[in-house]
Amino acid sequence: MSPTTQAVLQFLQAYWVELVCGVVIVAAVPLVAGYAVLVERKLMADMQARLGPMRVGPHGLLQPIADAVKLLIKEDIIPRDADMLIFWFAPVISMVAALTSMGALYFGPAFRVANDINVGILFVVGVSSLGFLGIILGGWASNSHYSILGAVRSTAQLISYETAGGLAMVSALLLAGTFKIRAIVEVQSQNQVWFIFLAPVGFFMYLVASIAETNRAPFDLPEAESELVAGYMTEYSGFRWALYFLGEYANMIVVASVATTLFLGGWLRPFSNVRWLSWLDFSPVLVLVALGVYCLYRAGKQPVKVQSGFMWAVALGCFAVAALFLTPWIFSPLRFALPGLNGAFWFLLKVSAYIYMFMWLRFTLPRYRFDQLMHLGWYILIPLAIVNVFSVGLALLLEMEFGWNRWLALIVTTILTLGVAAYLVHLNDKRGAAASAAVVASDSYAG
């Protein structure tokens, strides 16, 4: 056979896992995004004492698919004065950025695209930060005031909060001592503690920053429909709009995964080193079985035959996956796959919990004013993040050089950080609204 084919075969042999996982992810993200939308609407309905989508499929379970079809067959309008090239290009950028950044993530001990690269976390952050190039370019290209305003806003916001978020991550990275994602999780398992407990301030700052980075409420000013119709997406429709949408949700997944990896102990199950809790390894199976049983119960109540049938199908699917999780326990040769499966389960569980928190906050909190947003970013979060980095470094110094107990050191420094936080907030309150408006008018562009 020719050397070229040989090379190709070699390549496939070397990188088949990467290829498979990549394909899976690229395929899965739209689906997940769609159902995330469904879940969000359901949640909103629940919190507002409504039912939410119920028509398409039982309990609107097929709603995402219907939406996807609608978006795909919708006419793709392009404004006359729009800048063709960029207008076409921009949504792709944001989507691609999100997907690419997923490339370096670990969704489980084995479930990853790129093998553990030196600068994994940095890669994720950097590439996901490319996403707003799409936003700003799209806003500029569609040549409309709403769009450009939304674009400028989102960019300013992103820059401001990326700084804070990055510094918040640094506190965890200091504790981990490496950029490698796998290594980070392993450090957490060796220390038998998640970094959220070691660096709580960092975690919460990263939470705020990540909400802002994903332009979600209460920081969803770039697409604040009450102010500028849909922000940078005003002129978009149909598939490009869908791309933006997917990019946003993919971004959410990315930040959630990063938070999980850094602070929530990645794919580790709770108390992973406690022997007598190892029965928790069965929890995926149990959960899936419970879900299936519930679906059967609901199937009995469905008015229409088709729908009850569908519920049956769902239940069977659940049982099937449960079985898949169960097989390693049965066939010892498959035992090697066990940690991978469990890890994936736990990881996705944490990620969804994180995203659930996003939604929860969105339905709970009112929207910020832009100058308030900028104020929070530049006058509280960034200084606080810097102080936090210093305090964590100080804690490590105390531990390594002066042999303090790590917990003691961290508690002391955390209290210090919180004091600074209280002072910053106090300062901010002292600033009058007018003054803040004036300050922000110049700062929102100084980003």
Add this chain to the structure above:
Amino acid sequence: MMSPAHYLFLSLALFLIGCVGVVTRRNVIVVLMSIELILNAVNINLVMFSRVFGDVAGQVFALFIIADAAAEAAVGLGIIIAFFRNRETVMTDEMDLLKW
């Protein structure tokens, strides 16, 4: 098998393009961007040679150059904004206050 020459030629090409941009474009922003391009061309060389000699110093200097580029971009753009506020233009051939 890659030889340093490849990288040298690449960086040469980028460098020349950057030079042309600097001297021919009238828009200060584009000029600044061309300068960034030139800096990157230099970076390529540095990184390549650090790779060749297995010494990280080259990358260190590339890092410094990137930092410098950031600083330069920030200041340059600040100047541009201030200038635009005063003169409503960013064209190089209209920035001739130095002319006697």
Add this chain to the structure above:
Amino acid sequence: MLDSIVFYFFAGIAVLSAALMVTRRNVMHSAVFLVTTLLSIAGIFLQLRAEFLFVTQIIVYVGGIMVLFIFVIMLVRLDVPLHQMRFRFQRLVALLVAFALGVEVLVILLLARKLPGAGLFVQSTAPVSKLPPNSEELSRTLFSNYLLPFEIASVLLLVAMVGAVVMAKGRKRADES
């Protein structure tokens, strides 16, 4: 093999988009093409196994500097069509000079092939996992031998930040007062 494929891919994108960047009329297009150039250069860094620089390139250049550029482009309202270049003569001179420069450098490079020590090769690639941890090495060197330059660079950045802020809002203050 794979290495050279990657290199030519990125190099081609880099040169092409660089040329486009210089020649486009629309500034925003130039910016976009510069972004692609920078990204491909980052790719070349990665191909040279400088992961840290690769990420730094993406974060700092694409995530920071280019955003600034695009921002300024929006602020200074340059989507109005640009009128014709006025000084063709200088442009001609510039092109000639650049061309001469290129020729000279080419000549020098060709001559250099005959010098002793020429023809050394870039070490061939090992699988990524086997590589020395690039960022660790880099940071070790940076914080040991090059500590002072590092500090100076940080001061430089600080000064640049302050200067940028002052210049960008100095007129505003004048209005307020």
Add this chain to the structure above:
Amino acid sequence: MVSAPDYFLEHLWLIPLFPLITATLMLFVGRLLPKSAVNFFCVGSVLLSFLHAAGAAIALFGMNPEHRVFQQILFEWVTPGPIPGFGGPIPFVADWGYLLDPLSCVMILVVTGVGFLIHVYSIGYMAHEGGYYRFFGYLNLFMFAMLTLVLANNLLLLFVGWEGVGLCSYLLIGFYFLKKSASDAGKKAFLVNRVGDAGFLLGVFFIASIFGTIRFTSQGLADPVAFAGINETLSAMLTQERLVYGAPVLTTIALLLFVGATGKSAQLPLYVWLPDAMEGPTPVSALIHAATMVTAGVYMVARTNAIYQLAPVAMDVVAVVGALTAIFAASIALVQNDIKKVLAYSTISQLGYMFLALGVGAFSAGVFHLMTHAFFKALLFLGAGSVIHALSGEQDLRKMGGLWNTVPNTSRPFLIATLAIAGIPPLAGFFSKDEILGQAFARSATVDRYLFLWIVGIITAGLTAFYMCRLLFLAFFGLSRVSPEVEHHIHESPRTMTVPLMILAALSIVGGWFALPTLWGEQSSFEKFLEPVTKGVIPETVAVKFAHHTLLVEWLLMGISVGIAGLGIWLAYKAYVQHPELHSKLAASWPRLHNVLLHKYYVDEIYDAIFVNRIKDLSVAFGVFDGKVIDGVGVNGAAWLTRVLSRMSMWWDKWIVDGLVNLAGTFTRSLSHPIRLLQTGVFTSYAVFILVGLVILLAYYGHHMQVLVRSLR
């Protein structure tokens, strides 16, 4: 711990200080103070200094009668230095010191006592006036100046007080400075006083250059030799025969000083300012222009009596001037209609009496009359003020009358004062005036030309009685001629005004009883008290001494003076109460004389014609000279010259200097033109230059490399 009298003597300097402090207070922050505070400070300060004065007086009485002198030098004021004098330069020093001897003791008692009463009176009188604090500030400043004057231990310090009282009188006469007449009167007083002060100052210089000291006496000082006094120096010079009795120098000095006295005390040539000074508020007239300031001249002459006693010619001049002034002013006062004017002229004539006394050598009699006059004249003025107050500002006698019972608390004291000044025993005026007349008469025994003085004095006494009673009758008796609109709110003055009246009435009753011993032919105790001051430096000269005449003569003289006073009163009663139309008939029967008197002998007009207008003409001439010659030729000519010169230099600058500069400039520019073409200011072109440089560099480098490669082949 000092005992009480010592305390008062040691703190003599406090007496002038109190009013000064409050005056400063008023003039700086008075505007901010309420009236009550102003009253408290100003009147209180005067009361304080009165108490101190009383204490000092008691302490003085406590001393041995031979040298009842207390002198106190606070600090050296004009540092010693040689001044040119006859016979080479002589050391001269003026110190800020206070001298308390019987004379100044009497003075400070009068000043502070009467002053205090008048302050109290002013509270009521000025209650409704603007500038309250200003008024009291001036008054206190005046008190300070007057006390400095009477307490001064040398002529220069006395002159300070002298000018100070002049200033205050100027300020207070012009107190209603919005009234043109008031401010004019103030200026007039000031200017007329300048004439006198010039003489006084000359006298002081003479004294300084001749005696080498201006300190009155060295008694009461630790080291009499070091601190020479005028009296001591004088006696020393006499004993050394360097001066003789009646030496022309002494006469000159005495006359010069007397010129000052005429200015300040309104004697004959220079009396014109005093009637106009009545423009000021009545308390001011009472305090300054009746009781205290105008007597400064008398005090000064009495103070320097040692010199006068050695200058008989000057003494005669003083006496004659005094006598003439007395009768002159009295005759004017006969027909005046403004109540205050009448009192002003009577003041002048009384001052004339005093100078008459001084002139005939009865210094103590003069001072005695000064004191009593201070009492009853102040009382008269205050009463007049009270009447004016009651009639809401009416001053014309023809619009008064019938006030006897409407303002009882004013009219009764006024009656007493009138009788006192008219010389009815046993009131104060009788004794003092009788003293003077007696002395004059006694002098005529030795020097017969003094008989004339005595006759003048007697006539004046009659006139005085007449016009004072005229004033009394017109004001208080007969039918009321008050204009109806004023009529219905005639009101008795408040207590603050009437109480001082009563006190002064009491004083003008008992004030003269010092002289009771004269009734049985002894020396009056007042004279005894003043003996140490008035005895002069050389008893055995022909200088005037206390005249002894028999008790019979004494009583005779008293009878005559009382009789003539009674005559005056009777005539007045006839002319103004019994036949109110009589006096107008009299005026009609001698119209020319009446006019002359009414117009005060046209003195003001004469002065205007002789001095004032001439001075005006002179100043006009000066003005013309200034405008034409100095401005025209001097200033404008200089300006013209400057213009011409500057035009020339401008031409030079423009064409020569600048021309050279521009030449250099054009030269440089033409040279640098090609380089300038490179400097486009467009930085892309600079970038091109950089690139060109790079090309050249690389070409050089490449060439060398080629050489290197060749060598390797």
